[in-house]
Amino acid sequence: MLDKCAPGHTIRRTTHARLVSFGTRVFRDLPKFDDIELGHIRKMARHFGIYDCAKQFGII
Amino acid sequence: MLATEPTIDLKEHPIMLTLQDTISGNGFLARITMSGRTLMRREDDKWWMHGVRPAGITASGGNIEEAFLRFRNRYKEILFDIAQESHTFKDFASEVERFFNESDADNEDERQWECALAAIRSGASQPPTLFANLPRRSPETYPSFIKIERVDANANDVRLMPSDNVADSYAYSSPKAA
Numbered sequence: 001m002l003d004k005c006a007p008g009h010t011i012r013r014t015t016h017a018r019l020v021s022f023g024t025r026v027f028r029d030l031p032k033f034d035d036i037e038l039g040h041i042r043k044m045a046r047h048f049g050i051y052d053c054a055k056q057f058g059i060i
Numbered sequence: 061m062l063a064t065e066p067t068i069d070l071k072e073h074p075i076m077l078t079l080q081d082t083i084s085g086n087g088f089l090a091r092i093t094m095s096g097r098t099l100m101r102r103e104d105d106k107w108w109m110h111g112v113r114p115a116g117i118t119a120s121g122g123n124i125e126e127a128f129l130r131f132r133n134r135y136k137e138i139l140f141d142i143a144q145e146s147h148t149f150k151d152f153a154s155e156v157e158r159f160f161n162e163s164d165a166d167n168e169d170e171r172q173w174e175c176a177l178a179a180i181r182s183g184a185s186q187p188p189t190l191f192a193n194l195p196r197r198s199p200e201t202y203p204s205f206i207k208i209e210r211v212d213a214n215a216n217d218v219r220l221m222p223s224d225n226v227a228d229s230y231a232y233s234s235p236k237a238a
Binding site for chain 1: 103104106108110111115116117118120134137138140141142144145158159162164165166168169
């Protein structure tokens with residue numbers, strides 16, 4: 001989904017989470033140890049302004 | 061006999077929160093106090109606390125208390141991560157401010173927060189009983205802010221006082237402006 005909706009994004013692991021960067025925005029709240037829930041995907045999509053694109057993948 | 065307008069149940073709940081943390085960094089100790097905004101809503105059979113300010117954080121729970129506690133813990137872990145990455149206090153303060161002030165690109169949660177507050181204030185909606193025990197707080201009286209202070213021995217002009225201590229709290233937005 002990110003490859004299509006957020007081209008050029010990067011993901012790296014911090015001590016407590018996955019940090020996703022896209023353009024000038026940073027999302028620091030993608031879980032690293034706990035399950036990634038739909039709410040995390042929805043929030044990340046809103047944070048990056050890619051919600052409509054993400055919906056096309058049927059996961060949110 | 062006067063007819064009364066029916067009220068509708070709110071799906072989105074405007075919550076205000078206050079948190080304070082003391083974080084150890086690379087050669088510094090920082091105290092971070094923030095007054096923020098979150099939107100609570102029921103999704104996927106859970107309660108979600110979605111950040112509005114700071115926006116880039118969300119947490120779920122089986123009830124509103126659990127959602128708050130998990131949100132609170134995630135917020136602290138994000139501060140830990142920023143401290144880990146920051147070489148100096150200045151770097152840390154700059155990134156924490158950026159994190160706190162960076163809104164969602166689509167601003168949807170913030171728009172819904174404002175709509176929910178307006179619905180409560182118009183009298184068209186009532187908070188459900190689940191939120192009855194939460195204190196009420198006015199956004200006008202408690203504007204959102206973040207304060208980042210260096211409080212170690214190398215800090216300049218910092219007086220440490222018991223009155224600086226702030227308890228974690230969350231509150232439902234007040235139905236009337238103060």
